[in-house]
Amino acid sequence: MARIVFVGGGIVGVSAATMLANDGHDVTVLERDPTPPPPPDTAWDEWDRRGVNQFRQLHFFLARFRTVAEVELPGLTDAMVAAGALRMNPLAGIPDEITGGWRDGDERFEAVTARRPVGESVIAAFAAKTSGLTIRRGVGVAGLLTSVGPDGVVHVNGVRTESGGDITADLVVDSGGRRSSVPAWLREAGSPGPQEMIEDSGFVYYGRHFRSADGSIPPAFGGLLQHYGSVSVLTLPADNGTWGVGVITSSKDSALRGMLDVDCWERVVRSYPFVAHWIDAEPITDVKLMAKIEDRQRTYVVDGLPVATGIVPLGDAWACTNPSLGRGISLGIVHAAALRSLLREVPLDDARAVATRWGELTAEHAEPWFADTLAIDRHRLAEIEAVIAGRQYETDDRIWNLSNALANAVTKDADLLRRFLKVAMVLERNVDVLSSPGVAERAIALADPTPLPGPDRTELLALVAA
Ligand SMILES: Cc1cc2nc3c(=O)[nH]c(=O)nc-3n(C[C@H](O)[C@H](O)[C@H](O)COP(=O)(O)OP(=O)(O)OC[C@H]3O[C@@H](n4cnc5c(N)ncnc54)[C@H](O)[C@@H]3O)c2cc1C
The missing domain is CATH 3.50.50.60 (FAD/NAD(P)-binding domain)
Known part of the structure; x- marks a missing residue:
């Protein structure tokens, strides 16, 4: 040996x-x-x-x-x-x-x-x-x-x-x-x-951790990673009644740098109805920045x-x-x-x-x-x-467009939900999932492109500047 x-x-x-x-x-x-x-x-x-x-x-x-x-x-x-x-x-x-x-x-x-x-x-x-x-x-x-x-x-x-x-x-x-x-x-x-x-990957993270009083984790309304126009939001359950909440932006988006300030960060996170409840708990950190990834x-x-x-x-x-x-x-x-x-x-x-x-x-x-x-x-x-x-972002990359269709169809079809989770949990690649018979067609037919509720870009900038 x-x-x-x-x-x-x-x-x-x-x-x-x-x-x-x-x-x-x-x-x-x-x-x-x-x-x-x-x-x-x-x-x-x-x-x-x-x-x-x-x-x-x-x-x-x-x-x-x-x-x-x-x-x-x-x-x-x-x-x-x-x-x-x-x-x-x-x-x-x-x-x-x-x-x-x-x-x-x-x-x-x-x-x-x-x-x-x-x-x-x-x-x-x-x-x-x-x-x-x-x-x-x-x-x-x-x-x-x-x-x-x-x-x-x-x-x-x-x-x-x-x-x-x-x-x-x-x-x-x-x-x-x-x-x-x-x-x-x-x-x-x-x-x-x-x-x-x-x-440079071009992304920057503004993240915080929280703890509940009773060891519970907030209910999820939507996935662990949610995309809202110019930002994405992570809500990641963790051990012993703790979890993390993170806002991801482009590192070029200097207008959002105010989010390093806790009050500003909270204003932004509270403006997303599917996420706001995740920060009604004891914070165990201030806002931690991770850039230059x-x-x-x-x-x-x-x-x-x-x-x-x-x-x-x-x-x-x-x-x-x-x-x-x-x-x-x-x-x-x-x-x-x-x-x-x-x-x-x-x-x-x-x-x-x-x-x-x-x-x-x-x-x-x-x-x-x-x-x-x-x-x-x-x-x-x-x-x-x-x-x-x-x-509006447009590309002719078929896999990206179909992946979005799949993500936008998960609430409409229990099989597509599982296919989506396979990719999200790194159990199967998106290209394999999307090439399974009927999946792409069903995802396109059922996709609901309505954006998740939250501020638009102008409202977001106003929240950060407030
Ligand atoms: C902001 C952020 C969030 C992330 N979130 C997730 C997530 O949610 N889920 C996920 O799966 N991954 C996540 N990752 C990725 C994950 O952190 C890495 O993939 C993981 O840490 C890689 O482990 P590793 O052992 O290869 O390297 P590391 O964890 O980086 O360990 C490298 C080690 O090598 C040591 N070392 C370096 N040079 C020397 C030397 N010369 N001599 C001796 N020791 C040395 C260092 O001290 C360090 O301990 C995230 C990464 C970032 C940046």
Whole structure:
């Protein structure tokens, strides 16, 4: 069995490390942030995680996270629930006239969700009990130990820590998140480095968390993510009677920057009748801003050739997008499960085969979702910018138009509702759902494009300026 070192112990890195240790590998996770994970009930207040900017931003663990975790990390979601995580099936809150009542298979939509620090502290505690897995916190990685193979390709033999120690490994996993330094280190070592696509996603988040007095969660009138012209609103149930409410806008929309002010933010949120009741509770944060969120993808196999061997990128270190669809952790755990398959399939002493096969598995399991998410984000941003400019957004992208029709038909057809939820919960891609016989036609026929109730752009600007 192999010696594997992870650069970064975030939510995806630690999940993957646990899977690999369970397969008998000798796994070490090096995490720069020194604070040991507090128990879940104090994690929100106490866990200092400077390495993860979005640590206290709104997070939701979609059903795909649960389904993968149940297979790959048995017992984890039960541990989350024991710590107060919410088991939530979106169908349960919708009247039977719309859902058509409970059907076999509806259990697949169940999510187990929590605020990020709470979920991550449970994952960390779960991992800490795994034999063969060592998590060293307060140990930053400063560089890679490399050599150059006979084929001229840089091979990674291990890592150098910030305190100067060397740790050798049969495989290094880059789980250092969106801002990972691994590509720069590879270039320093003489590799061309991964091919990188990077751009500002163009969105900005104004989010807050709340808590109810009795542990209940407000009823949902509409989906977790609702689009209102030039803004979108997130209402994300979480653990122990808490939830997050977030307003997403274009980062160019300077007219809405007043929403950093709590009173202004509340005025705006209260103006949306389907959302207003979510903030009639005790706030546990002021308005937290998250901007400069990049879309990024790093490709390690270019024209069939690995840019380096002995190293694989995982989770956000491989690719990340604007998070309004809440897919990052679900896609990360799918990617982690693919890594586990890789190491069952390909012997690590065939470094080139490992690198190439990882490129294939990533392309098969993760990349299509990344591409879908990017396409959705770009359309939505263009739509927001059209609203700001006083125009109607029009595109001939069939998938975007049909996806909107599907979203606008969910209250009219119980089957379409389930198809929509499959996409929302990352269980099936939109292109597959929409190509099922009859779905597109029914969605077009039933779509009700009436906008959700709320202020128009002029009224919104007046609310912010008030
Ligand atoms: C605003 C926002 C909201 C989001 N909401 C959701 C959501 O609702 N649902 C969802 O599924 N996803 C969401 N995401 C995405 C999700 O947060 C990420 O997909 C997830 O954190 C990726 O996990 P990771 O382990 O790959 O990386 P990270 O969680 O970023 O962890 C990387 C770790 O590597 C460590 N590290 C970095 N460099 C080094 C080094 N040199 N040495 C040692 N350690 C190092 C860091 O300290 C950090 O702990 C959101 C993201 C943002 C920005």
